Amino acid sequence: MAIRASAEELQSFMSSEFPQATITVEKVDEQEAWVRQPVDDSHLRPGATVSGPTMMAVADTAAYVTVLSHIGIVPLAVTSNLNINFLRKPDSGKALLARSTLLHLGRRSVLAEVRIYSEGHPEKQVAHAIVTYAIPSSHRE
Amino acid sequence: MAIRASAEELQSFMSSEFPQATITVEKVDEQEAWVRQPVDDSHLRPGATVSGPTMMAVADTAAYVTVLSHIGIVPLAVTSNLNINFLRKPDSGKALLARSTLLHLGRRSVLAEVRIYSEGHPEKQVAHAIVTYAIPSSHRE
Amino acid sequence: MAIRASAEELQSFMSSEFPQATITVEKVDEQEAWVRQPVDDSHLRPGATVSGPTMMAVADTAAYVTVLSHIGIVPLAVTSNLNINFLRKPDSGKALLARSTLLHLGRRSVLAEVRIYSEGHPEKQVAHAIVTYAIPSSHRE
């Protein structure tokens, strides 16, 4: 299944619609999408680690990029469910990298899986999420 | 079951540990905790609505406040699972209010339920979350 | 919001469509539905306790009863997501009781919350579930 939006198009869309975000779209192809979240003091929490909400935002964005790469840039696609498990403490001094893959592309909803890592530690997953996006009726084919 | 931390103590802890956060602890008693997130442009997303990650952060914080009110201020309690369902579009011009209750207080983990509303619309729930916090071994009684 | 199917109607529907099931509809009103699952050896697992799948089936059925009580007997309503947390070991010698309430009644989906107990121990919740049912397009109003 060919993708309908490239990494450059998705980055441009994200920068325009979420100007405050510092997350970047690193790679998008038919199999997977990668996003990167630089980590600074505003993302930390007690225990010298990255906060849960920072990882939730990364999971949601990685899934959004995956969904839009498969259905085209439909801004009004919205998250309907997000389930995230936290597996290990991320390293407070490293960016987060997330790899997202499409689990299911339905008519009414799209599911994506997201695995989050601390940059430089690809063998240690820090969080895992399943994210469901609802596709607006107007867009359904 | 008496609470072990008051709204004032929890607000003071949050302000100290998360200085960048704008969420406030509104009320804490044995039955429930309320937090409030003012909404500005940085919280919006396409569709003139509040972003999913903003609501996830509110859900996680409301649960954290509930957990700490019941076990005492144990900063190293960390989220192990969060499951959130988005039910309606929040109003982009209103603050978010979240009400959290304790579902289960175990030895190893604590579960809280969170219901999120747009301020002034208490009859319209915009999101619902179940959040599990892991209690550090050192703290277990 | 008035209910559209009574406990008797729902019991009759369940007995007809799921003749192998031993779960019964105990009570249905606008606020909540209760179902009861007798427990025998076929429901047990190692540790002298009730199996996880037995509790999942109870959660799904309790939610189905709640959904149908609010939208009418629409047999083709199907579960789209179920998230269940297991909180305590149920008593192997007791029936399971589940109380389900409506969380959200949308046009495309309905969410119900389910709390499961061992009969005679209403203060000790053994499991908690959030169940989403998809409403077939043909039924939407």
Next chain:
Amino acid sequence: MAIRASAEELQSFMSSEFPQATITVEKVDEQEAWVRQPVDDSHLRPGATVSGPTMMAVADTAAYVTVLSHIGIVPLAVTSNLNINFLRKPDSGKALLARSTLLHLGRRSVLAEVRIYSEGHPEKQVAHAIVTYAIPSSHRE
């Protein structure tokens, strides 16, 4: 990471502890486990399809087999959370096949991912689950 229990050992354990179950362990290696659930009338629901609880039981069992293959046959490992998304109607006349992989092996908990298919249709996933098992303290290494 070498497995600690073979398909034959796991099948023997399951047959002994769950004599009423008809699910079989088809394959277990370091990467994945497969289980198979024959489908008969007792598994069906309105819509000529397999019931949700049947798929939940398959997901939970597939995850249990994966967990035990990695930690050894520790019967008292128990499900602490199961999150399942239903993606398509299974074929009422086909067995269910489930493929489970290890997502995370922690000291206190183990996460497995499960993908369920109708036999003969490996390209059409019917359900996807994330299952967390808690490891009894007595077993932790």
